[in-house]
Amino acid sequence: MDYVPHTPEDQKKMMQTIGIAGLDDLFADIPEKYRLKQLLNLPPAMSEQEVWGLMQQIGAQNVIPAVTLTGAGAYHHFIPAVVGHVISRSEFYTAYTPYQAEISQGILQAIYEYQTMIAGLTGMQVANASMYDGASAMAEAAVLAAKTLNRTKIVINRSVHPQYRQVVKTYAWSNGYEVVEVPYADNGQLNRSVLAEAVDHNTAAVLVQTPNFFGIIEDITSIEAAVHAKGALLVSGFTEATSLGILKPAGAMGADFVVGEGQAFGNPMNYGGPYLGIFASTDKFLRKIPGRLAGATLDKDGQRGFVLTLQTREQHIRRERATSNICSNEALCALAAAVYLVCLGKNLKKLAELNFQKAQYLKTHLSRLEGWEPVFSGPVYNEFAMRCPDAKVVNRRLQNEGIIGGYALENEYPELKNSLLLCATEMLSREDMDRIVSIAR
Amino acid sequence: MDLIFEKSRPGRTAGGIPVCDVPEIALDQVIEQRLLREDVDLPEVAEVDLIRHYTTLSRRNFGVDVGFYPLGSCTMKYNPKINEDVARLPGFTALHPLAPAEFAQGDMRMMYELQGFLSEIFGMADFTLQPAAGAHGELTGVMMMKKYFETRGDDRRRILIPDAAHGTNPATGALCGFQTVTVRSNAEGGVDMDHLRELMTGDAVGLMLTNPNTLGLFERNIEGVSDIVHSRGGLLYCDGANANAFMGKTRAGDLGFDVIQLNLHKTFSTPHGCGGPGSGPVGVSDKLVDYLPVPRIVKDGDRYAWSEDFPDTIGRVRAFYGNFNVMVKAYAYIRSLGPDGLRKVSEVAVLNANYLKEKLKPYFDLAYDRTCMHECVFTGHRQVRESGVHTSDIAKRLLDYGYHPPTIYFPMIVPEAIMIEPNETESLETLDAFCDVMIAIAREAREEPEKVKSAPLTTPVRRLDEVRAAREPDVCWKG
Numbered sequence: 001m002d003y004v005p006h007t008p009e010d011q012k013k014m015m016q017t018i019g020i021a022g023l024d025d026l027f028a029d030i031p032e033k034y035r036l037k038q039l040l041n042l043p044p045a046m047s048e049q050e051v052w053g054l055m056q057q058i059g060a061q062n063v064i065p066a067v068t069l070t071g072a073g074a075y076h077h078f079i080p081a082v083v084g085h086v087i088s089r090s091e092f093y094t095a096y097t098p099y100q101a102e103i104s105q106g107i108l109q110a111i112y113e114y115q116t117m118i119a120g121l122t123g124m125q126v127a128n129a130s131m132y133d134g135a136s137a138m139a140e141a142a143v144l145a146a147k148t149l150n151r152t153k154i155v156i157n158r159s160v161h162p163q164y165r166q167v168v169k170t171y172a173w174s175n176g177y178e179v180v181e182v183p184y185a186d187n188g189q190l191n192r193s194v195l196a197e198a199v200d201h202n203t204a205a206v207l208v209q210t211p212n213f214f215g216i217i218e219d220i221t222s223i224e225a226a227v228h229a230k231g232a233l234l235v236s237g238f239t240e241a242t243s244l245g246i247l248k249p250a251g252a253m254g255a256d257f258v259v260g261e262g263q264a265f266g267n268p269m270n271y272g273g274p275y276l277g278i279f280a281s282t283d284k285f286l287r288k289i290p291g292r293l294a295g296a297t298l299d300k301d302g303q304r305g306f307v308l309t310l311q312t313r314e315q316h317i318r319r320e321r322a323t324s325n326i327c328s329n330e331a332l333c334a335l336a337a338a339v340y341l342v343c344l345g346k347n348l349k350k351l352a353e354l355n356f357q358k359a360q361y362l363k364t365h366l367s368r369l370e371g372w373e374p375v376f377s378g379p380v381y382n383e384f385a386m387r388c389p390d391a392k393v394v395n396r397r398l399q400n401e402g403i404i405g406g407y408a409l410e411n412e413y414p415e416l417k418n419s420l421l422l423c424a425t426e427m428l429s430r431e432d433m434d435r436i437v438s439i440a441r
Numbered sequence: 442m443d444l445i446f447e448k449s450r451p452g453r454t455a456g457g458i459p460v461c462d463v464p465e466i467a468l469d470q471v472i473e474q475r476l477l478r479e480d481v482d483l484p485e486v487a488e489v490d491l492i493r494h495y496t497t498l499s500r501r502n503f504g505v506d507v508g509f510y511p512l513g514s515c516t517m518k519y520n521p522k523i524n525e526d527v528a529r530l531p532g533f534t535a536l537h538p539l540a541p542a543e544f545a546q547g548d549m550r551m552m553y554e555l556q557g558f559l560s561e562i563f564g565m566a567d568f569t570l571q572p573a574a575g576a577h578g579e580l581t582g583v584m585m586m587k588k589y590f591e592t593r594g595d596d597r598r599r600i601l602i603p604d605a606a607h608g609t610n611p612a613t614g615a616l617c618g619f620q621t622v623t624v625r626s627n628a629e630g631g632v633d634m635d636h637l638r639e640l641m642t643g644d645a646v647g648l649m650l651t652n653p654n655t656l657g658l659f660e661r662n663i664e665g666v667s668d669i670v671h672s673r674g675g676l677l678y679c680d681g682a683n684a685n686a687f688m689g690k691t692r693a694g695d696l697g698f699d700v701i702q703l704n705l706h707k708t709f710s711t712p713h714g715c716g717g718p719g720s721g722p723v724g725v726s727d728k729l730v731d732y733l734p735v736p737r738i739v740k741d742g743d744r745y746a747w748s749e750d751f752p753d754t755i756g757r758v759r760a761f762y763g764n765f766n767v768m769v770k771a772y773a774y775i776r777s778l779g780p781d782g783l784r785k786v787s788e789v790a791v792l793n794a795n796y797l798k799e800k801l802k803p804y805f806d807l808a809y810d811r812t813c814m815h816e817c818v819f820t821g822h823r824q825v826r827e828s829g830v831h832t833s834d835i836a837k838r839l840l841d842y843g844y845h846p847p848t849i850y851f852p853m854i855v856p857e858a859i860m861i862e863p864n865e866t867e868s869l870e871t872l873d874a875f876c877d878v879m880i881a882i883a884r885e886a887r888e889e890p891e892k893v894k895s896a897p898l899t900t901p902v903r904r905l906d907e908v909r910a911a912r913e914p915d916v917c918w919k920g
Contacts (some may be wrong), residue, residue, distance in 0.1 A: 006869065027659075043776060045782045051773050055773055082491055090504050095502055104503065107498070117483060245481055271762070274765075296918075320611035325576045326574075333718055357461050
């Protein structure tokens, strides 16, 4: 099945118009010795029915878990039916970036509304149309800070998602910046004094996360002054977007940038992507932030309309002087997030409260098991770290029951032996959790 | 039309929350009150309001399913529906990225095979699927070039980029700490070989070449280009944005390229989604395999596993493994087409572009009059000179006729550029109808220039004031 509509007659007619004898004439600019003489070594073409069967078969080689207890940057939430229906409108999903505003008002307005909701939730004045994911959004914020301040040091807390730290390190290395990692405090929160000491006059950005990788809610007001006193910028991240439903936004606590993973807003876990990077900032950086921005304006007749705006920030105009090379973003995922937020409305708070209650329940009941205790004492949202007698055995037992267990923290934190990072969202029923506790016992 | 916020009424909702089935405790018993927010400021609408809002918005949007979309350099081909359906199978949507490998064998198999297919199609040693978009792939590719020289203790500082390149190329070079140096195009639209020879010194990491280039022209001197770059110890990078032109006809690796980034959302038919998600796999030659991002899939017997054990890797460029669900669609596409189908894609894409070029050439001036690949570039010169009608006016007038305009004002080396990429899924009738409209607009430009200049006349909004949008930025609704 090749989706090419041409009949042999069509092809002949077109070749006559062009004045060629065969299709190969069109490829004469390819030096003869590099022209492929045989077919590519690929499996043969299939009909739609055969492809459907094959993909069913590949999909079935996965095991869909009964319950997923891992969060760690991707979260299992219920997705209301309206989300899938809206993003399946092919006027949305088969469109390109809205360069021609007059026939792209649909996505431009939807993105403007998305930006408004994200700015409100993060407590910022500006949000862009999305980045690739939470990790790259954080890395781009760090690069922007360094370029803006002309400084070369980036300070990052070790309680930031390990993969986000890896991405920041890759971006920093490529730009020639130094990354300094700062340890967390015993309760799992930021270590204020150590962090303050690490910030100097060459520090461009301090990167933290709340809730942090351990699920612990940070009080970033406690470090804001120390960061700003040295002229550095505070980048506050998150991986669990639904936490914004109950937590005071980082924008209201002195962050210059709020960056995070928006997957939890209406996007499936999709084995890691596509997701969407949320990127918000104070007004001050409006003309510097990376990525696309939809802006309101008026048309010739004085009617409200929307365009991609402040494009002189972007690579296609600024080329090597652009602060980012981003072009495509995750617009359809941002649309899904917008529809999700409109669907829930003020109930986002209720949903976040429900997540909090579920996690408290599971944490409390696991804590009652012999040899189990919370690793940290800091406050948590829907994710928490538990020390247990043997993390491997617990995960194996859960796995045997079709349950994806906790994230083994020892993978990235050698000091945290037999510690599992567990997540409880609204998808876990009390019955599920009681079962989990009995399997873990 | 009203914003969703303007439709909000207190007390409405489209999304109910389940009753809490566990004993509740007060939030502030755990989280200090000052770390909690009082309210979320989100719109309150009923489900029917939500659906009508977004349905109305969708009808103010133009996609490939609506009509012909010859947006040059963007390969807006038809997106087969089976690919959307298979990507929604629970096996591909429901798995957590950190699920144990035992749970994810199907997902990993698909990724592993896709890497293999892309390696075969483009003649590369291996591929990474991690980058989320084309520009992200560029960044990943140039990072690997940087690492290659770094591990050799070779401190090269410059990267060469032709003047016809996409803006992402120089921006990428700069983000990898390189000084970008522009290589001139020659009179026939290829790389100026003398200029390349002069610039490609031992201080340059190599050349980022789009091939076919943004003029839609295949680099005839590719062998010479490759020789010059490699003879000075450099690496040759292929921006694969235009890969739809040569599948099954030639291979980037065979042509001497060391790196190529693809755009699955162009060449491999995955939908663009209004600007994403894309997927930007990067292929490398043997020289660069060690520097691929981690984690990589390793196959042991018939089991797949993730491994980070590659000491020379550049690291990670995003969390997890890339835009997985987009890859599912590209995989299904490759399996549908097979080797002859992919070759046919490129042959017909090139046929369509040359057909359009021949039909329109009497009415619009060609930037370079030679056989093009999958796209052709005209200049609106004649129209400006004859009637003061600019390329932007022509583009806006096309909206009235129900077409998405071509890419305009790019490449920058062509004044008033009109870059048309018809792609293989468009029929002869569609091309003829489009040509008729272009010819009609050329006539209007001569006879009724004011009409063209005041277009569009039939769209939901008229021309928008972009200057106002930039001078008085309004990117969030203030109420």
